[in-house]
Amino acid sequence: MDLLNALVALLNYIIVPATAYGAQLAIGALGVTLIYGILRFSNFAHGDTMAFGTMVTILFTWWFQSMGLHLGPLPTALLALPFGIIGTSLMVLATDRAVYRFYRRKKAAPVILVIVSMGVMFIMNGIVRVGLSLGALGLTADGGKSVRGTDDVNFADGARFVITAGDFKTWTGLTEGLAIRSTQVLTIVTAIVVVVALFWFLNRTRTGKSMRAFSDNEDLALLSGINPERVVTVTWIIVAALATTAGVLYGLDKSYKAFTYFQLLLPIFASAIVGGLGSPLGAIAGGFVIAFSEVTVTYAWKKVVVYALPDGWGPDGLMQLLSTDYKFAVSFVILIIVLLFKPTGLFKGQSV
Amino acid sequence: MTAPLKNVILYAIMVLLLVGTGLTQGWNLALTIFNMGLISAIMALGVNLQWGFAGLFNIGIMGFVALGGLATVLVSMPPVPEAWSAGGGRVLAGLVLGAATVGAAVLTYGRLRGRARTFGVLAVLIGGFFLYRYVFDGGVAAVEAVSPASTGYLGGLGLPVLLAWPVGGVLAAGAAWLIGKTALGLRSDYLAIATLGIAEIIIAVMKNEDWLARGVKNVVGIPRPAPVVPYEVDLQKSPEFLANAAAWGLDPTNASTLYVKLMYGILFAIVLVILLVLMQRALHSPWGRMMRAIRDNEVAAEAMGKNVTARHLQIFILGSAICGIAGAMMTTLDGQLTPGTYQPLRFTFLVWVMVIVGGSGNNFGSVLGGMLIWWLWVEVEPIGLGLMSILTSGLPDGSAVKDTLIDSAAQMRLLTMGLVLLLVLRFSPRGLIPEK
Numbered sequence: 101m102d103l104l105n106a107l108v109a110l111l112n113y114i115i116v117p118a119t120a121y122g123a124q125l126a127i128g129a130l131g132v133t134l135i136y137g138i139l140r141f142s143n144f145a146h147g148d149t150m151a152f153g154t155m156v157t158i159l160f161t162w163w164f165q166s167m168g169l170h171l172g173p174l175p176t177a178l179l180a181l182p183f184g185i186i187g188t189s190l191m192v193l194a195t196d197r198a199v200y201r202f203y204r205r206k207k208a209a210p211v212i213l214v215i216v217s218m219g220v221m222f223i224m225n226g227i228v229r230v231g232l233s234l235g236a237l238g239l240t241a242d243g244g245k246s247v248r249g250t251d252d253v254n255f256a257d258g259a260r261f262v263i264t265a266g267d268f269k270t271w272t273g274l275t276e277g278l279a280i281r282s283t284q285v286l287t288i289v290t291a292i293v294v295v296v297a298l299f300w301f302l303n304r305t306r307t308g309k310s311m312r313a314f315s316d317n318e319d320l321a322l323l324s325g326i327n328p329e330r331v332v333t334v335t336w337i338i339v340a341a342l343a344t345t346a347g348v349l350y351g352l353d354k355s356y357k358a359f360t361y362f363q364l365l366l367p368i369f370a371s372a373i374v375g376g377l378g379s380p381l382g383a384i385a386g387g388f389v390i391a392f393s394e395v396t397v398t399y400a401w402k403k404v405v406v407y408a409l410p411d412g413w414g415p416d417g418l419m420q421l422l423s424t425d426y427k428f429a430v431s432f433v434i435l436i437i438v439l440l441f442k443p444t445g446l447f448k449g450q451s452v
Numbered sequence: 453m454t455a456p457l458k459n460v461i462l463y464a465i466m467v468l469l470l471v472g473t474g475l476t477q478g479w480n481l482a483l484t485i486f487n488m489g490l491i492s493a494i495m496a497l498g499v500n501l502q503w504g505f506a507g508l509f510n511i512g513i514m515g516f517v518a519l520g521g522l523a524t525v526l527v528s529m530p531p532v533p534e535a536w537s538a539g540g541g542r543v544l545a546g547l548v549l550g551a552a553t554v555g556a557a558v559l560t561y562g563r564l565r566g567r568a569r570t571f572g573v574l575a576v577l578i579g580g581f582f583l584y585r586y587v588f589d590g591g592v593a594a595v596e597a598v599s600p601a602s603t604g605y606l607g608g609l610g611l612p613v614l615l616a617w618p619v620g621g622v623l624a625a626g627a628a629w630l631i632g633k634t635a636l637g638l639r640s641d642y643l644a645i646a647t648l649g650i651a652e653i654i655i656a657v658m659k660n661e662d663w664l665a666r667g668v669k670n671v672v673g674i675p676r677p678a679p680v681v682p683y684e685v686d687l688q689k690s691p692e693f694l695a696n697a698a699a700w701g702l703d704p705t706n707a708s709t710l711y712v713k714l715m716y717g718i719l720f721a722i723v724l725v726i727l728l729v730l731m732q733r734a735l736h737s738p739w740g741r742m743m744r745a746i747r748d749n750e751v752a753a754e755a756m757g758k759n760v761t762a763r764h765l766q767i768f769i770l771g772s773a774i775c776g777i778a779g780a781m782m783t784t785l786d787g788q789l790t791p792g793t794y795q796p797l798r799f800t801f802l803v804w805v806m807v808i809v810g811g812s813g814n815n816f817g818s819v820l821g822g823m824l825i826w827w828l829w830v831e832v833e834p835i836g837l838g839l840m841s842i843l844t845s846g847l848p849d850g851s852a853v854k855d856t857l858i859d860s861a862a863q864m865r866l867l868t869m870g871l872v873l874l875l876v877l878r879f880s881p882r883g884l885i886p887e888k
Contacts, residue, residue: 142641213642218801222870229863233856249863369645425660432649
């Protein structure tokens with residue numbers, strides 16, 4: 101029996117990865133929930149907005165790398181992130197002008213806006229694939245290394261680990277190692293900064309307050325002289341920043357692939373709904389609930405259990421509840437359970 | 453221009469597009485597009501039933517289509533006796549145990565109150581899960597060990613494949629009942645996410661449960677609906693067919709492929725016509741009027757004594773069943789089940805484009821949308837490729853820019869579909885053939 105090693109294994113395989121993943125989902129879900137609160141529709145193009153932001157950031161990263169710009173131990177993508185956010189903001193604002201505004205003025209039913217966002221999703225799916233391969237032509241260090249739009253792209257550079265498993269073992273003398281990757285630390289630090297900044301903005305600034313007022317009661321907000329177009333513009337810019345950040349963090353932690361980002365839609369929506377659509381606090385809670393349950397249910401618990409039990413009591417099997425391919429099922433089941441017992445989500449969201 | 457005349461012209465344009473494809477790119481491709489177009493039209497009919505008649509927002513079509521495909525394997529493939537004797541019984545026992553666990557949990561939930569309920573349900577679920585996994589896993593391992601390269605699954609029932617089409621509908625209907633029972637009372641967005649999720653789960657199950665239908669190892673060689681659709685080799689041996697082919701001035705290989713595709717096309721067209729007649733009858737019956745009344749104003753319909761939730765459940769099941777039938781037909785046409793190829797963009801969102809473009813609420817519109825969008829989906833790639841070749845003709849061969857541009861033509865498909873959807877929604881939101 102070796103509880104210390106069991107604890108380290110638990111940290112290494114579950115708590116650290118799930119926290120990073122949860123932070124990524126939370127930032128993604130914040131974007132979905134803001135759109136829902138202010139523009140009042142479920143934006144199916146959100147996964148592809150994340151992909152677009154990440155693609156722009158990757159292109160800038162390649163450009164900086166080809167110029168020899170580096171941030172030392174930090175990934176170059178961090179330097180490119182503001183440019184990615186600007187690019188994505190311009191893109192979503194253009195989309196809003198060209199597509200969504202028409203339906204907003206017509207006061208179309210939310211479900212029509214959802215279908216419209218499906219059209220945007222298709223277009224984004226095409227653009228991110230073509231954009232990546234075209235950008236790779238001019239910007240990669242070896243000039244014209246062929247990157248296909250559907251490829252898996254790894255754009256993380258800088259130091260890989262904050263603590264490696266080997267170092268940890270020599271420091272502590274434990275048999276079980278704890279590896280913390282720099283991208284995981286980066287994700288969590290960025291998430292905290294983003295969330296604090298967002299809540300400060302929503303609660304303390306005039307624009308943020310007008311956004312909340314608009315979300316709570318559109319008619320009253322309009323009567324008190326809030327300019328709806330301004331609220332919508334600010335919302336889109338914030339959503340672009342959140343989506344790009346979430347996408348880049350996820351891409352640094354794992355890798356960038358257009359199709360994977362499209363598939364992230366499901367866990368992100370699950371997070372937003374579990375927390376309560378329209379509630380920013382709920383989105384964060386939902387992200388962590390979904391991430392922790394996905395990781396715990398699909399992790400093979402054998403290692404932890406062998407350490408935790410007295411010698412020789414360990415199980416023969418892998419102790420894996422479900423294979424990792426069923427991770428979508430986990431978010432879905434949690435979603436259904438929450439919806440059945442608490443239809444407005446953990447934190448009371450809106451129900452339109 | 454009167455509405456019927458416009459519709460006739462639109463359908464005539466569709467025929468012209470197919471004939472044009474046949475003349476320029478070969479009749480083989482034209483028939484392939486036609487057959488898949490018929491199947492797409494049936495899927496669009498199913499979605500139109502849910503969305504156009506009842507306003508239900510289902511984006512899990514892929515899952516129901518895949519269940520139809522699964523039905524084809526379960527019905528038509530020969531059983532694998534070795535696998536059954538190795539662990540078939542144990543797998544079934546495991547599944548029964550799993551179902552019993554869920555049933556017991558529901559019973560416990562109903563009988564107990566307060567804290568006892570929470571602990572009772574948890575105990576039943578956790579105990580049941582481990583018992584289920586113990587029984588089920590052993591069976592699965594035994595089944596999958598039976599010559600994994602060729603079988604490694606339980607096989608089907610060995611029945612005629614045509615029987616799989618209604619069975620596919622029943623499977624999809626069963627899944628729809630489960631989803632509908634839990635998610636239909638909720639808001640429209642929640643139903644959307646729930647269906648999106650269930651579709652992903654169905655695909656995940658089909659990819660991973662090798663004992664069921666070989667997972668990503670695919671099931672190939674699904675029998676054809678013989679004797680209606682014969683095999684090419686048999687046709688090429690038949691003197692009667694060879695004489696006919698010669699009379700038409702076709703070589704035997706080409707003639708046999710065309711004949712097989714034509715036969716599939718006739719079969720699919722029969723199914724489509726039957727469904728279309730039924731749907732038209734439904735649309736113009738009191739039931740159809742009630743459905744549209746519910747769609748347009750749920751509160752008023754409820755006040756008139758209509759049971760909105762029950763009607764929604766009913767139409768959700770019917771629409772999903774139609775998608776299941778289409779899925780079974782598609783797998784029959786392909787002759788193989790490949791769970792890896794089911795992608796939401798292709799099987800869910802594309803069908804939505806079909807319904808919206810065709811005209812939601814109008815059955816003829818959905819059929820036209822299905823055929824037209826499918827034709828466009830196939831043809832965008834060669835058209836894009838041609839455009840790109842013209843655009844890049846000034847560049848030297850083998851240059852990276854040229855390769856990338858030509859490569860990216862394949863991605864133009866998604867972009868075009870999005871553009872078509874947005875343009876139709878903006879300028880003709882009721883579709884090509886609007887609801888009357």
